Amino acid sequence: MRCAPNPNGPWHVGHARMPAVIGTYRERYDGWFCVRFDDTDPETKRPDMEAYDAILEDLDYLGFEPDEIYRASDRLETYYEHARELIEMGGAYTCSCSGEEFSELKNAGKPCPHRDKDVETVLEEFEDMIDGEYSSGEMVLRVKTDIEHKNPALRDWVAFRMIDTPHPRAEASEYRCWPMLDFQSGVDDHLLGMTHIIRGIDLQDSAKRQQFVYDYFDWEYPEVVHWGHVQLDDYDVKVSTSTISALIEDGELDGWDDPRAPTLKSLRRRGIRGEAIVDSMVELGTSTSDVDLAMSSIYSNNRDLIDEETDRRFFVREGTEVPLTESPPAEANPPLHPNHEDRGVREIPSGDAVLLEADDIPAAENRVWLKGLGCFEHTDDSLAYTGDDIDVVREGDVDVIHWVPAAESVPVRLRTMDGDVSGRAEPGVAALEADELVQFERVGFARIDHHESDGGEERTVAYYTHP
RNA sequence: GCUCCGAUAGUGUAGUCCGGCCAAUCAUAUUGCCCUCUCACGGCAAUGACCAGGGUUCGAAUCCCUGUCGGAGCACCA
Numbered sequence: 001m002r003c004a005p006n007p008n009g010p011w012h013v014g015h016a017r018m019p020a021v022i023g024t025y026r027e028r029y030d031g032w033f034c035v036r037f038d039d040t041d042p043e044t045k046r047p048d049m050e051a052y053d054a055i056l057e058d059l060d061y062l063g064f065e066p067d068e069i070y071r072a073s074d075r076l077e078t079y080y081e082h083a084r085e086l087i088e089m090g091g092a093y094t095c096s097c098s099g100e101e102f103s104e105l106k107n108a109g110k111p112c113p114h115r116d117k118d119v120e121t122v123l124e125e126f127e128d129m130i131d132g133e134y135s136s137g138e139m140v141l142r143v144k145t146d147i148e149h150k151n152p153a154l155r156d157w158v159a160f161r162m163i164d165t166p167h168p169r170a171e172a173s174e175y176r177c178w179p180m181l182d183f184q185s186g187v188d189d190h191l192l193g194m195t196h197i198i199r200g201i202d203l204q205d206s207a208k209r210q211q212f213v214y215d216y217f218d219w220e221y222p223e224v225v226h227w228g229h230v231q232l233d234d235y236d237v238k239v240s241t242s243t244i245s246a247l248i249e250d251g252e253l254d255g256w257d258d259p260r261a262p263t264l265k266s267l268r269r270r271g272i273r274g275e276a277i278v279d280s281m282v283e284l285g286t287s288t289s290d291v292d293l294a295m296s297s298i299y300s301n302n303r304d305l306i307d308e309e310t311d312r313r314f315f316v317r318e319g320t321e322v323p324l325t326e327s328p329p330a331e332a333n334p335p336l337h338p339n340h341e342d343r344g345v346r347e348i349p350s351g352d353a354v355l356l357e358a359d360d361i362p363a364a365e366n367r368v369w370l371k372g373l374g375c376f377e378h379t380d381d382s383l384a385y386t387g388d389d390i391d392v393v394r395e396g397d398v399d400v401i402h403w404v405p406a407a408e409s410v411p412v413r414l415r416t417m418d419g420d421v422s423g424r425a426e427p428g429v430a431a432l433e434a435d436e437l438v439q440f441e442r443v444g445f446a447r448i449d450h451h452e453s454d455g456g457e458e459r460t461v462a463y464y465t466h467p
Numbered sequence: 468g469c470u471c472c473g474a475u476a477g478u479g480u481a482g483u484c485c486g487g488c489c490a491a492u493c494a495u496a497u498u499g500c501c502c503u504c505u506c507a508c509g510g511c512a513a514u515g516a517c518c519a520g521g522g523u524u525c526g527a528a529u530c531c532c533u534g535u536c537g538g539a540g541c542a543c544c545a
Contacts, residue, residue, distance in 0.1 A: 004545090005545095006544090006545050008545085038545065039545095040545085041544060041545070043544090044542095044544050044545090045544050045545055098543095099542070099543060102543095103541090103542085106541085107468090107469080107541080136543075137543065138543095139543090140543050149470095150469080150470070151469080151470045151471070151540085151541075152469060152470070152540090152541045153469090153470065153471085153540050153541040154470090154540095154541085155541085157542095158542080158543055160543090161543035162543075163543085178543095180542090180543075180544085180545090181544075181545055185545090200539090201471095201472070201473090201538065201539050201540090202538095202539060202540075202545085203539090203540090203545085204471060204472065204539060204540065205470085205471075205539085205540050205541080206540095208471090226472080226539090228472095228473080228538070228539090229538085233477095233478075280479090280495095283479060283480070283494070283495090284479060284480085285479075285480060285481095287473085287479095287480085288472060288473055288538085288539095289472085289473050289474070289537080289538070290473090290537080290538060291478085291479070292477095292478060292479080293478080293479075294477085294478045294479070294495065294496075296478080296495065296496060297478075297479070297494080297495055297496090299495095300494085300495060300496090301495095303507075303508080304508095307507060307508055308508075310507090312505075312507085334504075334505095335504095338503070338504085338505080338507085338508080339507095339508065339509090369504065370504095371504050371505070372504070373504095374504095390504060393503095393504055394503095394504090400503090400504050400505070401505090402505070439505085439507065440505095441505040441506090441507080442505045442506055442507090443505090443506095444506095444507085445507085467506080467507080
């Protein structure tokens with residue numbers, strides 16, 4: 001099987017579907033899969049030189065290593081060879097009709113005057129195409145199919161055309177005569193031994209087009225499955241490389257890993273495992289209709305992977321300072337993980353005042369349990385310690401909330417899909433290493449991205465993963 | 468205009484080929500309860516779907532027709 005990306009940018013989430021499915025099938029059926037960059041249009045689908053590696057990185061993030069990597073732009077001579085053979089069999093002809101002219105004839109089911117040229121002339125003109133004797137638009141090589149075929153999409157399609165713009169890869173920059181996807185991909189799929197092809201519904205007619213070439217060569221066409229497009233809920237940004245690219249260009253997004261971008265780099269930075277994405281993609285199946293992938297499905301799969309190993313911490317968003325009175329304990333020691341007491345406890349000093357989230361501040365005279373610290377009653381704009389008897393919580397009339405000390409907490413900027421959130425976290429967070437995952441209790445999971453200096457004070461930047 | 472394809476709960480999916488075991492599977496979501504010093508994890512329960520109309524048949528989610536809705540191609544893009 002193959003994954004045949006157009007290297008025009010890093011991958012968005014939808015791109016994960018192909019490697020997820022074929023990578024899973026490879027493991028399940030002891031198969032083989034390659035990545036083949038179908039980079040045969042140096043102009044309108046001009047390859048982005050950085051995208052080749054970016055895509056391979058994304059693939060690695062998902063947890064797959066291709067058995068082989070090809071670039072179509074390295075294989076032009078192979079395509080030329082096959083074109084020559086096809087011409088000799090009378091299966092293709094050079095054509096100098098303009099696009100409009102040919103389109104009219106085609107729609108009327110009429111052949112163009114070039115269709116009956118003799119093989120020698122076609123061969124000569126094709127060599128001239130290869131030698132760059134024509135410029136863009138002057139000459140194409142068409143596959144002779146059935147000019148009266150009831151589906152106009154299949155009639156004498158273009159196999160090679162001239163492109164004046166040099167290919168960005170130095171190795172391919174001298175070529176001017178480029179194959180179209182249906183020819184290139186059709187030939188490669190056979191040559192590289194594909195047994196199964198999965199592709200989008202936009203390529204529904206490809207197999208039918210390529211079948212004509214396969215018939216000329218007497219090849220057997222691989223099994224083919226078409227699937228629809230994937231859209232994601234929870235995102236304002238369309239899942240489209242060009243859309244995302246434009247938003248980055250305009251400064252609407254900070255980059256391919258902006259948490260608001262539906263890209264693999266973004267999910268990775270948020271601390272979502274590639275495996276969770278793969279699991280969700282495989283669950284989507286391969287139906288031909290368009291599907292909506294619920295982000296909650298990815299989140300659920302990710303929680304399965306990270307919950308047990310992720311330590312807990314406190315983080316208070318936009319905290320309100322409340323003084324503590326009546327001598328509460330000086331330090332709280334909640335466990336790093338409730339299901340794994342052996343990992344130890346955190347050391348959180350309480351100090352004279354704590355920060356709480358506005359919604360958590362109890363009404364006057366009401367009690368609240370500061371997790372790890374004890375029970376407090378809201379009196380006179382402060383929280384008065386009333387004891388450490390956990391039974392008040394068990395009885396159900398006191399809520400347990402998270403908190404941080406006003407003095408010894410550390411500033412955190414949490415980057416989320418809905419923008420940045422400022423707050424403060426318990427002291428231990430400053431010592432966490434980049435890339436570590438935490439669960440901010442009652443807030444959600446987050447990935448520590450880096451620590452930065454903000455006017456003399458150290459600040460931690462984290463990316464929100466999911467609830 | 469021509470040519471393809473599709474339609475099962477909020478989302479995804481099983482079942483459709485070879486009609487009965489489907490008053491429809493599983494996951495996720497939502498809600499409630501239990502567990503819990505988290506609104507995490509875990510356990511239990513509830514909610515919720517065969518696009519519409521005809522036809523064939525003893526019997527249709529499954530076969531046929533029509534319609535509706537949605538998607539795709541008809542590029543010298545991939």
